[in-house]
Amino acid sequence: MLKLINYCIFCTFILAFNSKLGIGIEGDIVKKIILVLFCILVLLDKPAYAYLDPATGSMIIQSLVASIAGFLIFFKSLKNTIISFFWGDKKESDAQIDENQK
Amino acid sequence: MNTDIPKQREFSSFRDPDGFIYTIDNNIYRQICSSYSETYNKFLESGLYSTLIEKNLLIRHEEVDANLAYSSENAWKVIKVEKIPFVSYPYEWSFEQLKDAALLTLEIMKIALSYDMTLKDASAFNVMFIGSRPIFIDTLSFKTYEKNKPWDGYNQFCRHFLAPLVLMKYRDLRLLDLFKTNIDGIPLDLAVKLMPLKAKSKIGLFAHLVLHSGFQNKYSSSSSKKETLLSKESLILLIQNLYDTVKSLELKYKENSTEWGNYYNNTNYTNVAFEQKKQIITNFIEKCQPKVVFDIGGNRGEFSRIAQSIERYTICFDIDPIAVNENYKIARENKEENILPFVLDLNNPTSALGWQNKERKAWSDRGNPDLITALALIHHLAISNNLSFESIAELFSSITNKYLVIEFVPKHDSKVQILLSSRKDIFPNYTKEDFEISFSKKFRILKTEFVKDSERCLYLMEKRD
Numbered sequence: 001m002l003k004l005i006n007y008c009i010f011c012t013f014i015l016a017f018n019s020k021l022g023i024g025i026e027g028d029i030v031k032k033i034i035l036v037l038f039c040i041l042v043l044l045d046k047p048a049y050a051y052l053d054p055a056t057g058s059m060i061i062q063s064l065v066a067s068i069a070g071f072l073i074f075f076k077s078l079k080n081t082i083i084s085f086f087w088g089d090k091k092e093s094d095a096q097i098d099e100n101q102k
Numbered sequence: 103m104n105t106d107i108p109k110q111r112e113f114s115s116f117r118d119p120d121g122f123i124y125t126i127d128n129n130i131y132r133q134i135c136s137s138y139s140e141t142y143n144k145f146l147e148s149g150l151y152s153t154l155i156e157k158n159l160l161i162r163h164e165e166v167d168a169n170l171a172y173s174s175e176n177a178w179k180v181i182k183v184e185k186i187p188f189v190s191y192p193y194e195w196s197f198e199q200l201k202d203a204a205l206l207t208l209e210i211m212k213i214a215l216s217y218d219m220t221l222k223d224a225s226a227f228n229v230m231f232i233g234s235r236p237i238f239i240d241t242l243s244f245k246t247y248e249k250n251k252p253w254d255g256y257n258q259f260c261r262h263f264l265a266p267l268v269l270m271k272y273r274d275l276r277l278l279d280l281f282k283t284n285i286d287g288i289p290l291d292l293a294v295k296l297m298p299l300k301a302k303s304k305i306g307l308f309a310h311l312v313l314h315s316g317f318q319n320k321y322s323s324s325s326s327k328k329e330t331l332l333s334k335e336s337l338i339l340l341i342q343n344l345y346d347t348v349k350s351l352e353l354k355y356k357e358n359s360t361e362w363g364n365y366y367n368n369t370n371y372t373n374v375a376f377e378q379k380k381q382i383i384t385n386f387i388e389k390c391q392p393k394v395v396f397d398i399g400g401n402r403g404e405f406s407r408i409a410q411s412i413e414r415y416t417i418c419f420d421i422d423p424i425a426v427n428e429n430y431k432i433a434r435e436n437k438e439e440n441i442l443p444f445v446l447d448l449n450n451p452t453s454a455l456g457w458q459n460k461e462r463k464a465w466s467d468r469g470n471p472d473l474i475t476a477l478a479l480i481h482h483l484a485i486s487n488n489l490s491f492e493s494i495a496e497l498f499s500s501i502t503n504k505y506l507v508i509e510f511v512p513k514h515d516s517k518v519q520i521l522l523s524s525r526k527d528i529f530p531n532y533t534k535e536d537f538e539i540s541f542s543k544k545f546r547i548l549k550t551e552f553v554k555d556s557e558r559c560l561y562l563m564e565k566r567d
Contacts, residue, residue: 057317058257059330064317065309066336069343072305 204263224255233439261287290315306347392472491540
């Protein structure tokens with residue numbers, strides 16, 4: 001089980017990283033694959049037991065959606081950090097291009 | 103408690119065990135039960151109430167004498183709540199109105215969380231409009247945030263706001279009508295069935311609607327006991343993601359994609375006649391000085407906006423959701439708080455809905471105007487819907503308190519000819535004379551003015567006692 005989870009994390013990371021660098025599969029498809037992998041991750045997690053009402057599904061889904069949201073934000077910032085580390089600040093370079101054009 | 107004062111309990115206010123709404127003399131009061139005392143004190147003392155008031159997000163209230171309580175039983179406090187000029191329900195809003203109401207709810211939720219409080223629910227009926235300004239009306243919707251607890255209102259938010267917005271954007275604006283038959287919001291499984299693939303493939307919508315619906319189905323039939331924990335940081339992420347998802351829903355349509363969306367560029371008036379028509383109506387309105395106006399068939403509110411005054415509140419009804427949407431956008435941009443755009447089909451107006459058919463009021467039971475304006479409307483009622491002039495006069499006289507401004511469009515007018523082009527003319531009585539005789543039974547005609555370059559005629563009428 002642990003191996004499978006690790007494998008999922010590894011795959012998501014590689015896919016996301018590649019897509020942000022523009023290598024491999026296109027961004028939208030990657031997003032969907034990441035989502036599916038994340039669903040697997042969360043579904044594999046052991047649930048805590050307490051009380052059930054008809055909105056249980058709505059309660060459980062919230063942590064999943066929050067994870068996805070957090071995940072997207074994490075990769076967005078990771079992408080920006082990596083891009084600015086290797087290729088400098090994007091905004092700065094855009095500004096330079098603008099200035100050169102003038 | 104004073105038992106001599108006549109009090110009327112608001113029928114729709116039955117869900118919340120912590121309090122309820124009632125009216126005295128047309129003023130709105132809310133009785134707060136002792137079960138809510140601690141939360142109410144925290145709500146005020148934490149500064150959340152004053153922040154929301156400062157930001158114009160929540161309805162104002164003042165604490166009043168406990169003698170005014172509806173019943174002494176369980177009465178901890180009584181508050182007098184600011185009155186909304188005219189009640190409108192989510193199924194009568196345009197796309198942008200519903201979207202702004204959704205964003206308002208999430209904004210309030212975000213602020214509440216920063217004060218360690220949260221919203222108990224996320225009903226679209228908790229939001230009303232004062233003109234173009236959405237406002238949250240449920241003062242008792244707040245509760246103390248419990249550590250690691252997911253949001254109780256999440257499912258309701260998706261049913262009341264996200265599902266209808268997505269169906270309107272990706273399928274058809276008219277799908278908002280599903281809200282009328284599903285008074286507690288569009289069920290997620292139904293929304294998912296109706297969503298096109300394009301919508302499902304958006305990551306936010308897939309998560310909040312498709313996955314959410316799947317989880318709901320899975321666990322609703324499950325007998326296992328489960329509890330989930332959600333940290334506050336994750337909850338904030340969830341709310342922010344919902345906010346961004348709703349914010350990104352932009353309604354796109356071509357200017358003239360519906361019959362009325364581009365109406366004013368396609369009227370039977372020359373510029374001179376149009377200006378003259380405006381002047382006549384200005385004179386009529388100034389003569390009757392109404393406080394509340396119903397502009398029926400008001401389209402984008404061109405005529406609702408003439409002779410405006412702070413004292414006057416106009417509800418601009420139209421059947422076309424795009425025209426109402428455009429009207430709302432104009433009102434929002436101008437920050438108008440005295441024009442309420444409202445989707446209404448006069449041939450089948452909103453009836454009372456909900457529990458005992460009393461929970462949500464019929465459009466005609468929410469207050470009467472001093473003036474009705476019905477411009478370029480009569481031929482749609484008389485010819486498209488085969489209504490007699492008597493019947494139309496009867497409707498208007500049952501609604502207005504006093505005045506009616508109505509335009510008569512003669513049979514040879516090209517707009518009437520279009521309506522008659524594909525059907526037999528069975529309207530020998532559709533004449534100016536018959537119109538005047540029929541309306542005279544219910545109204546006194548005070549003034550008649552012809553519009554230049556057209557044979558249309560404007561009337562100012564006063565209701566007979």
